Structure formats: C-alpha cells, structure tokens
Amino acid sequence: xxxxxxxxxxxxxxxxxxxxxxxxxxxxxxxxxxxxxxxxxxxxxxxxxxxxxxxxxxxxxxxxxxxxxxxxxxxxxxxxxxxxxxxxxxxxxxxxxxxxxxxxxxxxxxxxxxxxxxxxxxxxxxxxxxxxxxxxxxxxxxxxxxxxxxxxxxxxxxxxxxxxxxxxxxxxxxxxxxxxxxxxxxxxxxxxxxxxxxxxxxxxxxxxxxxxxxxxxxxxxxxxxxxxxxxxxxxxxxxxxxxxxxxxxxxxxxxxxxxxxxxxxxxxxxxxxx
Amino acid sequence: xxxxxxxxxxxxxxxxxxxxxxxxxxxxxxxxxxxxxxxxxxxxxxxxxxxxxxxxxxxxxxxxxxxxxxxxxxxxxxxxxxxxxxxxxxxxxxxxxxxxxxxxxxxxxxxxxxxxxxxxxxxxxxxxxxxxxxxxxxxxxxxxxxxxxxxxxxxxxxxxxxxxxxxxxxxxxxxxxxxxxxxxxxxxxxxxxxxxxxxxxxxxxxxxxxxxxxxxxxxxxxxxxxxxxxxxxxxxxxxxxxxxxxxxxxxxxxxxxxxxxxxxxxxxxxxxxxxxx
Numbered sequence: 001x002x003x004x005x006x007x008x009x010x011x012x013x014x015x016x017x018x019x020x021x022x023x024x025x026x027x028x029x030x031x032x033x034x035x036x037x038x039x040x041x042x043x044x045x046x047x048x049x050x051x052x053x054x055x056x057x058x059x060x061x062x063x064x065x066x067x068x069x070x071x072x073x074x075x076x077x078x079x080x081x082x083x084x085x086x087x088x089x090x091x092x093x094x095x096x097x098x099x100x101x102x103x104x105x106x107x108x109x110x111x112x113x114x115x116x117x118x119x120x121x122x123x124x125x126x127x128x129x130x131x132x133x134x135x136x137x138x139x140x141x142x143x144x145x146x147x148x149x150x151x152x153x154x155x156x157x158x159x160x161x162x163x164x165x166x167x168x169x170x171x172x173x174x175x176x177x178x179x180x181x182x183x184x185x186x187x188x189x190x191x192x193x194x195x196x197x198x199x200x201x202x203x204x205x206x207x208x209x210x211x212x213x214x215x216x217x218x219x220x221x222x223x224x225x226x227x228x229x230x231x232x233x234x235x236x237x238x239x240x241x242x243x244x245x246x247x248x249x250x251x252x253x254x255x256x257x258x259x260x261x262x263x264x265x266x267x268x269x270x271x272x273x274x
Numbered sequence: 275x276x277x278x279x280x281x282x283x284x285x286x287x288x289x290x291x292x293x294x295x296x297x298x299x300x301x302x303x304x305x306x307x308x309x310x311x312x313x314x315x316x317x318x319x320x321x322x323x324x325x326x327x328x329x330x331x332x333x334x335x336x337x338x339x340x341x342x343x344x345x346x347x348x349x350x351x352x353x354x355x356x357x358x359x360x361x362x363x364x365x366x367x368x369x370x371x372x373x374x375x376x377x378x379x380x381x382x383x384x385x386x387x388x389x390x391x392x393x394x395x396x397x398x399x400x401x402x403x404x405x406x407x408x409x410x411x412x413x414x415x416x417x418x419x420x421x422x423x424x425x426x427x428x429x430x431x432x433x434x435x436x437x438x439x440x441x442x443x444x445x446x447x448x449x450x451x452x453x454x455x456x457x458x459x460x461x462x463x464x465x466x467x468x469x470x471x472x473x474x475x476x477x478x479x480x481x482x483x484x485x486x487x488x489x490x491x492x493x494x495x496x497x498x499x500x501x502x503x504x505x506x507x508x509x510x511x512x513x514x515x516x517x518x519x520x521x522x523x524x525x526x527x528x529x530x531x532x533x534x535x536x537x538x539x540x541x542x543x544x545x546x547x548x549x550x551x
Binding site for chain 2: 009065162
C-alpha cells in the first residue's frame with residue numbers, strides 16, 4: 001500500500017481539507033474533514049479510493065463541515081447528514097482563524113503561531129470564527145460532559161461500507177466518541193449489533209449481558225422516515241424493547257437499540273460512580 | 275550554493291553567511307532541496323519537511339497549510355497525526371507554517387518551505403494527470419501499456435495467470451450523434467464509476483481509447499468474464515450501457531504483450547460484428 005498515492009487521491013476530492021490515517025487493529029482508519037464544497041457521496045467515494053489502495057478493511061471517519069446558516073456558530077454534520085446535539089454554550093470565543101499577527105491565537109490551539117501571516121491569501125472560504133466543537137473541547141471553562149443519567153448516548157453517524165460489507169455506527173456521550181461495526185449481511189440486526197459494539201466502547205459497564213434478539217420495521221412514514229422496534233435479550237431476564245424513528249430502517253434500528261438501553265438498563269461508570 | 279542538492283547538509287560550509295539565522299535558513303533549505311531531488315512524492319516531501327523542521331528546531335508540532343490549484347486548501351501536520359477535537363481550528367488556518375512552540379519569524383525561512391512544498395505537490399498533480407484519464411479517472415493508455423507489460427513479465431517469471439479483457443460500448447457513436455457529446459461523456463464517466471465499483475482490489479482498469487476500456491484481472495478464469503461484464507453494465511444505474519468484450523488469458527493462450535492484446539482485440543471485434551449483424 002502506498003499511503004502517499006492514497007492521500008493524494010483523497011485530497012484531490014473536492015472539498016477535502018484534511019486526510020490522515022491510523023492503523024486500528026486489523027483495519028485502516030481514514031480520517032477526512034470535508035468542507036461545504038464536498039459532494040454528498042464523498043464518504044463512499046473515499047472508501048472506494050481507499051479500497052483500491054489498501055487490502056485491509058477500511059473505516060472512513062468523515063467529518064463534514066458546513067457554514068453557519070446565520071449566526072457565527074458552525075454546524076458539524078457526520079456522514080449520514082444528521083447533526084449532533086448542539087454543543088454546550090461556550091464563553092465568547094476569540095475571533096477568527098489563526099492569523100496571530102492580526103488576531104490572538106485561538107484558545108483551543110493556543111501555542112501555534114503563524115510564521116507568515118498571509119496577507120495575500122484572501123479570507124478563508126470557511127467561516128472565520130472557530131468551531132464551537134474546538135472551543136468547547138479546549139476551553140477551560142467548558143462545562144463537563146453530561147451525566148450518564150441524562151439523555152445519554154447519541155448517534156453521530158451511520159455508514160454502510162460496501163467494500164467491507166459492514167455497518168458502522170458512531171456514538172457520542174457528549175464528550176467521547178466510539179465506533180461500532182457489524183456485518184451488513186445481518187440486516188437490521190447488524191445495525192443493533194454495531195450499536196451495541198459502539199456502546200461497549202464507552203467507559204461504562206452494562207449491568208447485564210445483552211444481545212440482539214430481533215429488530216422489526218413497524219412503519220414507513222410519508223416523510224420518508226422509518227419506525228423500527230428492537231428487542232434485546234438479557235441473560236436470565238425478560239427481553240427489553242426500544243422504539244425509534246430515523247432516516248431509513250438502519251438508523252431507526254440503531255436509535256431503537258439506544259432507546260432500549262436507556263429505558264431499561266442502569267449502567268454505571270467503571271469507576272463506580274453512577 | 276544554497277540550492278545545491280546534497281545528501282549530507284552538514285558537509286556544506288555555511289560559515290560565509292553573515293548570521294546564525296542565515297546559516298540556519300541555508301542548512302534547512304539545502305536539506306529540503308536535497309529531499310526534493312530524491313524523487314519522493316510531493317505528499318511524502320511535505321511530511322518529510324515537517325519532520326525536518328520538527329527536529330531541526332526541537333519543536334513539539336508543526337503544521338503547514340497550503341492552497342494549491344487542483345487541491346484547494348490543504349492542511350498537513352507532522353507525523354501524519356489524526357486530527358483531534360483540540361486542534362480542529364487548524365482546518366480554518368490561512369496558508370502558512372505553524373509551529374508549537376512558536377518560532378521567531380527570522381529563525382526559519384518559511385517562504386522557501388512553502389514554495390518547495392507547493393512545487394512538490396504540483397509535481398504530484400502533474401504526474402497523476404499524466405497517468406490517468408481525465409474523464410473517467412481510470413488509468414490511461416500509457417499506464418495500461420506499462421501495467422500489461424508488468425503483468426506479462428510477472429506471469430513469465432512466477433507463472434501468475436491473468437485475464438486481459440477489452441471492453442467497448444455498443445452503439446457509442448449513435449449515442450454521441452443522437453444525444454450529444456455531453457451524454458457520451460456522462461456514459462463514459464458512468465462506466466468508469468461502474469468499473470471502480472465492481473472490480474476487486476488488485477484488478478486494473480484503463481481507458482485505452484474513445485469508448486474502449488481494458489481490464490487486467492489476476493487469477494481470473496475467462497469463463498467468469500461474461501458475468502463480470504454483466505455486473506459492470508448494471509453497476510451504474512444512471513447509465514444503462516451495453517458492452518461488448520474480448521478476452522484472452524495469460525499464459526494459457528498467449529504469453530506476450532502483442533499476441534495477448536491482438537487476441538483479445540480480435541475477439542472484441544468478432545463480438546461487435548455479431549451485434550452489427
């Protein structure tokens with residue numbers, strides 16, 4: 001595998017501003033950040049390109065940036081187009097991009113300094129203020145991640161990887177982020193398995209072992225949304241059930257899995273706190 | 275002296291320069307030019323340059339942001355690190371060189387560094403364009419000739435077998451004449467997309483003529499090719515195309531470049547004649 005050729009091809013995709021790679025066990029993680037000019041199917045295209053260059057299974061982690069509609073806030077969309085929950089309010093951010101000669105360096109990235117403030121390069125095509133994600137992550141006054149008993153895990157994104165025949169579910173608890181995978185051949189149960197796989201990546205323990213029991217589409221709405229019910233089997237206990245809607249049955253099944261966990265289990269953090 | 279490539283920059287005498295900064299610039303620039311002349315790819319050069327300034331100035335981190343035609347604005351970070359939420363702000367940085375800890379502007383000739391990186395990436399882009407068909411993004415005829423030469427040589431040396439398939443779009447001229455060249459181009463792009471979807475890792479596809487494509491398929495039985503072509507025809511639903519093909523296997527049927535290609539081409543021609551009839 002020639003990583004240079006792969007990176008060049010990925011960076012040639014319109015709107016891609018960042019490409020990086022990491023070996024994750026037996027697969028290659030490709031991290032991409034795409035600006036608003038990126039095509040809607042850029043994740044699929046990237047996975048195809050990567051598959052041509054690499055024999056390993058590939059996970060593409062795509063972060064799609066969109067300009068703020070009106071205010072100075074950014075919206076970050078994951079590859080399935082669903083927006084994450086709004087970030088916690090951050091204190092007033094220092095203005096603008098990294099042009100330290102003209103403006104103070106952003107607090108989230110305090111120690112970097114441009115050696116050559118580029119007066120000739122016009123304004124960034126991206127909105128000039130900092131992304132709230134970055135501000136919240138790096139600012140000392142940022143509020144702590146939500147407690148586990150509050151609305152807990154959220155789906156950041158879902159990917160269907162044709163090349164590896166996998167469903168990939170990205171979850172967040174407001175601070176950390178995990179990725180779960182399962183075979184696409186398992187249909188809706190694959191979405192449940194991938195969601196449980198992602199849940200296991202958080203620093204929590206689930207009090208009882210759970211496993212997918214069944215997943216059943218209930219209805220498709222006129223707005224193109226699907227409603228799916230999911231049952232999780234628990235050792236020595238009755239099944240627990242969840243229900244959710246989503247853009248497509250896979251997303252709804254992942255949401256229903258979280259619904260089942262949130263309503264029926266009382267997970268505790270591994271350090272013993274609740 | 276400054277732009278003479280050298281394998282070992284320490285061998286060069288910079289004492290004639292009138293300040294530490296000037297000597298520092300000269301050392302680093304010379305090392306970078308040396309890297310550039312070693313034939314590494316542009317991407318590799320950018321990362322190597324970042325690593326060099328990291329070690330040269332004992333930095334924790336270094337980032338370069340460039341804005342290049344054909345690539346747009348791109349951010350590179352030493353060590354090819356994954357971007358974390360703590361430094362997402364880099365994505366919004368204007369072109370320049372960023373270091374942690376900050377360096378005084380006089381200590382590094384970032385203008386030279388930026389220029390060299392731009393040249394290296396420009397060469398990458400030119401090379402990419404030289405080996406790829408601009409319409410479909412597949413390999414072009416020149417690349418195909420090289421790939422087939424390599425495949426034949428490997429087959430002769432190691433006994434590896436492969437199938438050479440030449441594809442042609444049926445009634446492509448009629449499509450161009452009746453629906454215009456834009457429709458013809460769209461059909462070819464769609465076919466290129468279909469090929470990328472269907473082919474396995476290790477298969478090669480090239481556009482070798484107007485509507486002619488060639489595939490090099492390692493360890494493929496010629497009997498499997500008709501099914502493969504059907505899958506290619508239906509891979510891109512936006513362009514329903516009918517394809518004719520000719521296939522020859524190496525080394526069973528031929529073990530030389532010209533013979534193999536002529537055999538596959540003759541079979542394609544025979545298939546086209548059947549369609550015409």
